[in-house]
Amino acid sequence: xxIYLNNDFIxxxxxxVHVSDLAIQRGYGIFDFFRVMDNVPLFLEDYIDRFYAxxxxxxxxxxxEREAFKSTLFxxxxxxNLPMSGIKVILTGGYSPDGFRISKPNLIIxxxxxxxxxxxxxxKGVKIITHEYVREMPTVKTINYLTGIWxxxxxxxxxxxxxxxxxxxxxxxFPRCNFFIVKQDGAVATPAKNILKGITxxxxxxxxAKKFTVKEEIITLNDIAQARExxxxxxxxxxxxxxxxxxxxxxxxxxxxxxxxLLHDLIALEREEREKYKAxxx
Amino acid sequence: xxIYLNNDFIxxxxxxVHVSDLAIQRGYGIFDFFRVMDNVPLFLEDYIDRFYAxxxxxxxxxxxEREAFKSTLFxxxxxxNLPMSGIKVILTGGYSPDGFRISKPNLIIxxxxxxxxxxxxxxKGVKIITHEYVREMPTVKTINYLTGIWxxxxxxxxxxxxxxxxxxxxxxxFPRCNFFIVKQDGAVATPAKNILKGITxxxxxxxxAKKFTVKEEIITLNDIAQARExxxxxxxxxxxxxxxxxxxxxxxxxxxxxxxxLLHDLIALEREEREKYKAxxx
Numbered sequence: 001x002x003i004y005l006n007n008d009f010i011x012x013x014x015x016x017v018h019v020s021d022l023a024i025q026r027g028y029g030i031f032d033f034f035r036v037m038d039n040v041p042l043f044l045e046d047y048i049d050r051f052y053a054x055x056x057x058x059x060x061x062x063x064x065e066r067e068a069f070k071s072t073l074f075x076x077x078x079x080x081n082l083p084m085s086g087i088k089v090i091l092t093g094g095y096s097p098d099g100f101r102i103s104k105p106n107l108i109i110x111x112x113x114x115x116x117x118x119x120x121x122x123x124k125g126v127k128i129i130t131h132e133y134v135r136e137m138p139t140v141k142t143i144n145y146l147t148g149i150w151x152x153x154x155x156x157x158x159x160x161x162x163x164x165x166x167x168x169x170x171x172x173x174f175p176r177c178n179f180f181i182v183k184q185d186g187a188v189a190t191p192a193k194n195i196l197k198g199i200t201x202x203x204x205x206x207x208x209a210k211k212f213t214v215k216e217e218i219i220t221l222n223d224i225a226q227a228r229e230x231x232x233x234x235x236x237x238x239x240x241x242x243x244x245x246x247x248x249x250x251x252x253x254x255x256x257x258x259x260x261x262l263l264h265d266l267i268a269l270e271r272e273e274r275e276k277y278k279a280x281x282x
Numbered sequence: 283x284x285i286y287l288n289n290d291f292i293x294x295x296x297x298x299v300h301v302s303d304l305a306i307q308r309g310y311g312i313f314d315f316f317r318v319m320d321n322v323p324l325f326l327e328d329y330i331d332r333f334y335a336x337x338x339x340x341x342x343x344x345x346x347e348r349e350a351f352k353s354t355l356f357x358x359x360x361x362x363n364l365p366m367s368g369i370k371v372i373l374t375g376g377y378s379p380d381g382f383r384i385s386k387p388n389l390i391i392x393x394x395x396x397x398x399x400x401x402x403x404x405x406k407g408v409k410i411i412t413h414e415y416v417r418e419m420p421t422v423k424t425i426n427y428l429t430g431i432w433x434x435x436x437x438x439x440x441x442x443x444x445x446x447x448x449x450x451x452x453x454x455x456f457p458r459c460n461f462f463i464v465k466q467d468g469a470v471a472t473p474a475k476n477i478l479k480g481i482t483x484x485x486x487x488x489x490x491a492k493k494f495t496v497k498e499e500i501i502t503l504n505d506i507a508q509a510r511e512x513x514x515x516x517x518x519x520x521x522x523x524x525x526x527x528x529x530x531x532x533x534x535x536x537x538x539x540x541x542x543x544l545l546h547d548l549i550a551l552e553r554e555e556r557e558k559y560k561a562x563x564x
Contacts, residue, residue, distance in 0.1 A: 003301065016298035017306065019285065019390045024299065024372065026427035027309030058432065088381070090306060093431070099370070100431065108301045136418060136428055144426050145308035146418055149375070149384065150340065 002079050004072055004109035006063070009079060017106055022093025026100065029092035029143040030054040034199070035114060035235055036085045039077055040277045042270055044070070046199045051089055054141045060091050060105045076109055086114040086236065090143065117237055122263065125243030125255040128174070128232070129160040130221065134167040138194045148175025162232065164245070167194075169220045174232060177240075180204070181219060181250075182212075182229035182258045189223075192216035200233040200266070207265040212258065221245075229256025239263040284361050286354055286391035288345070291361060299388055304375025308382065311374035311425040312336040316481070317396060317517055318367045321359055322559045324552055326352070328481045333371055336423045342373050342387045358391055368396040368518065372425065399519055404545060407525030407537040410456070410514070411442040412503065416449040420476045430457025444514065446527070449476075451502045456514060459522075462486070463501060463532075464494075464511035464540045471505075474498035482515040482548070489547045494540065503527075511538025521545040 003015035022028040032051040035042050048066060055062045064072065073087065088110045094103035131154065133147050151163045162174045172194045173179055178201040180190045188208040190201060208214045224230060228251045230242040239262055241255030250256075285297035304310040314333040317324050330348060337344045346354065355369065370392045376385035413436070415429050433445045444456045454476045455461055460483040462472045470490040472483060490496045506512060510533045512524040521544055523537030532538075 005301070013300070015301045017301060018295070019287070019297045019299060019372070019392065021306070022431070023309065024303070024305045024311070024374065024390070025313075025425065026431060027305065027311070027425040028428060028431050029306070029309065031307075058428075059435065090301070092306065100427070101434065102431065108306070110301065133418070136415070136426075137432070142428055143307065143309040144418075144428055145382070146310060146340075146424055146426055149304070149308060149310050149382065150419070152383065153341065 002076060004076050006107055009076065015108065018095055020095045021106055022096045022102065023143060025096060026093065027144055029090055030058050030060060030141055031088060031090040031143055032141055033086055033088045033235055036077060036087060037270065038274055039083045040274045041073060041077065041087065042273055043199050046202065050141060055091055057140050058142065059102055060093065062091060063105065063107055072109065076111060080111045082111055082113055084114050085111050087111045117240065121240060123255065125241035126161040127159060127244035128162045128164050128242055129155060129158050129246050130166045131163045132167060133165045134172055134194050138172065138196060141196055145175055166221060171219050171221060177232040177234035177237060180231050180233065181224060181227035182256055184226060184228055187213040187215050188258065189215040189217055189219060191219050198233055200235055200238065203269060204233050204239065204262055204266060207269060208262055224250065227251060229259050231259040238266055284358060286358050288389055291358065297390065300377055302377045303388055304378045304384065305425060307378060308375065309426055311372055312340050312342060312423055313370060313372040313425055314423055315368055315370045315517055318359060318369060319552065320556055321365045322556045323355060323359065323369065324555055325481050328484065332423060337373055339422050340424065341384055342375065344373060345387065345389055358393060362393045364393055364395055366396050367393050369393045399522065403522060405537065407523035408443040409441060409526035410444045410446050410524055411437060411440050411528055412448045413445045414449060415447045416454055416476050420478060423478055427457055448503060453501050453503060459514040459516035459519060462513050462515065463506060463509035464538055466508060466510060469495040469497050470540065471497040471499055471501060473501050480515055482517055482520065485551060486515050486521065486544055486548060489551060490544055506532065509533060511541050513541040520548055
């Protein structure tokens with residue numbers, strides 16, 4: 001297995017950075033993560049767009065132009081040959097002489113075999129809990145997961161699988177997933193502000209718009225209490241039905257029909273995307 | 283020059299960690315920083331207390347008991363022989379198999395030559411600006427400085443030397459310093475909540491209490507507009523008079539008398555601390 005580090009493909013266990021890197025000194029860096037299926041990177045342009053946008057906002061220079069970056073990703077995919085996997089691209093603040101100022105970023109590209117949640121999860125749905133917090137620089141995919149990791153204990157103690165952030169009753173997102181509800185009138189709604197705009201969120205919104213009313217708006221804890229369905233989206237989880245939030249069931253406490261329809265449509269979209277890609281590269 | 287990394291003293295340029303460390307993957311880690319003068323670590327017990335407290339809150343196991351940790355610090359000081367220097371101790375989330383869960387932490391201890399701000403700074407005072415933000419987990423010395431580093435540009439554009447965080451008009455702290463004002467009645471006041479409790483802050487409060495009324499309380503932007511003096515404290519800066527906040531002068535726009543008295547007293551306290559230490563270790 002290879003990791004790409006700056007200019008080289010190196011054996012994964014030899015991919016090291018000096019401790020003066022600003023990620024270690026000051027938690028300063030951005031990243032992105034996309035899925036590879038049948039050796040095809042799914043929705044790659046979306047993820048690259050977001051990666052470059054995060055880098056720009058955080059004043060980090062991506063050391064490669066977009067086309068060279070894509071070639072590097074394809075070369076890694078070829079070298080590693082992990083047909084079902086995830087690729088994580090990290091860009092750190094670099095080796096900072098004074099331990100505070102941004103330097104020439106270090107670029108790390110890692111690939112790892114990928115597992116979806118077990119088949120039992122979607123038919124059953126999951127419990128989540130809420131936690132008062134809003135991410136710092138929420139629109140940027142920074143490496144800062146202090147609160148996300150810190151709340152793992154609370155989550156496990158309460159038998160939940162994830163933590164939904166809320167601030168003064170307005171919910172936003174999970175550490176690594178977006179949040180949706182299906183309202184009483186059948187509209188599919190997701191928080192509009194103070195979130196990272198997930199790529200899966202984007203595609204689910206587009207799919208939902210073909211069949212349902214779609215809303216990006218403020219969603220409160222009270223809206224969840226009134227909702228018919230709720231679900232979470234992410235690159236690694238696709239769509240997971242949420243059947244309980246804190247101590248309260250969502251709707252009738254079972255995965256909802258609209259949620260499962262969207263999951264079905266998302267899987268179909270991914271398949272199309274793969275076929276399209278294979279046709280182009282054939 | 284040596285860096286201590288986990289169990290070894292290694293040459294500084296060879297101190298590397300694998301990219302799977304949770305500081306790189308998720309910005310997860312804590313640290314502390316203290317000064318060494320004449321090869322004496324100043325107020326060491328205070329810093330060690332805080333380091334262990336940060337580790338505990340963030341659920342990181344310090345891989346050494348306190349006495350072994352102190353011995354390691356003294357051994358590094360002896361090996362490096364940098365009489366006037368700073369020591370930074372970082373504890374990361376460790377090599378995480380899944381890139382999210384805390385593992386066995388990596389302990390990094392670095393030492394570097396240390397420079398106080400130039401002699402011209404204290405007689406002249408500095409300009410600072412304000413920025414709306416409150417640190418996540420403010421009572422813990424985490425490695426998260428996303429906003430602190432991100433605001434450097436704004437700071438430089440406005441000709442300021444630091445950025446004071448405020449939220450809804452209540453000021454808290456700088457990225458790496460605490461904040462004080464001297465009120466119209468001569469009381470020395472500093473924010474009580476949502477801050478990292480600095481070691482220099484602690485000693486300045488104790489010194490101030492010998493001569494003045496001291497208050498730990500809510501301080502607003504309006505309180506600053508009414509203040510006679512303002513200053514910042516930190517391990518690397520001791521006390522720096524603040525003569526301008528955003529566009530407004532503080533008091534008469536010159537370093538204040540109480541500020542300079544406290545700086546004098548702090549330097550004297552440091553000298554006492556060094557002499558005491560030398561007497562004990564002689």
